[in-house]
Amino acid sequence: MGRRSEYTVFNGDDEERCWQVETLSDGVYRVWTPDGRSLTVDAYSPGEKILNLLCEGRSVDVGYAELEAGLQVHVGGESHRVQVLNERERRMLAAGAASAAGKGPELTSPMAGKVVKIVAEQGAAVTAGDPLVVVEAMKMENDLKAHRDGVVATIGVAEGQAVEIGDVLVTIEDDPA
Numbered sequence: 001m002g003r004r005s006e007y008t009v010f011n012g013d014d015e016e017r018c019w020q021v022e023t024l025s026d027g028v029y030r031v032w033t034p035d036g037r038s039l040t041v042d043a044y045s046p047g048e049k050i051l052n053l054l055c056e057g058r059s060v061d062v063g064y065a066e067l068e069a070g071l072q073v074h075v076g077g078e079s080h081r082v083q084v085l086n087e088r089e090r091r092m093l094a095a096g097a098a099s100a101a102g103k104g105p106e107l108t109s110p111m112a113g114k115v116v117k118i119v120a121e122q123g124a125a126v127t128a129g130d131p132l133v134v135v136e137a138m139k140m141e142n143d144l145k146a147h148r149d150g151v152v153a154t155i156g157v158a159e160g161q162a163v164e165i166g167d168v169l170v171t172i173e174d175d176p177a
Contacts, residue, residue: 004032008090010070010083088142107147107170109163113137118159120152120170133157133169144169151175
């Protein structure tokens with residue numbers, strides 16, 4: 001049996017639901033619903049952004065479109081806007097990482113952990129989303145990315161250093177060019 005992964009799904013009303021998924025074999029999954037029911041799901045993708053699901057003997061066709069913040073999912077003639085976060089993304093959101101965007105020059109650690117790699121170089125131009133630092137927390141490596149465009153002004157940590165939530169990792173200043 002595979003490892004169980006947890007996904008948090010927010011619907012259009014920001015209602016949060018937790019789903020767990022375990023891969024049983026290629027394309028076959030055990031899914032635990034938010035109310036604790038266990039389902040076996042066989043998934044097949046016949047084309048781009050289309051899924052055919054066989055769930056407990058019932059066939060379900062799902063179409064989806066990627067949006068800037070989430071997915072637009074089409075099931076059974078209905079359309080739903082959702083955002084799906086894996087375990088790491090959920091922890092980052094809970095730790096306030098999502099609120100770093102646009103809040104000044106400092107990229108702060110959203111978690112306690114250990115710096116395992118520094119990708120950024122002082123003086124380098126970066127674009128929002130570029131990887132800067134890798135922090136290990138709870139045996140998982142987390143790529144922390146630039147929250148804005150600019151130039152790396154300072155790197156406030158070293159590889160192997162322990163960090164706490166809120167520690168300044170990198171400072172990104174506006175590009176003078």
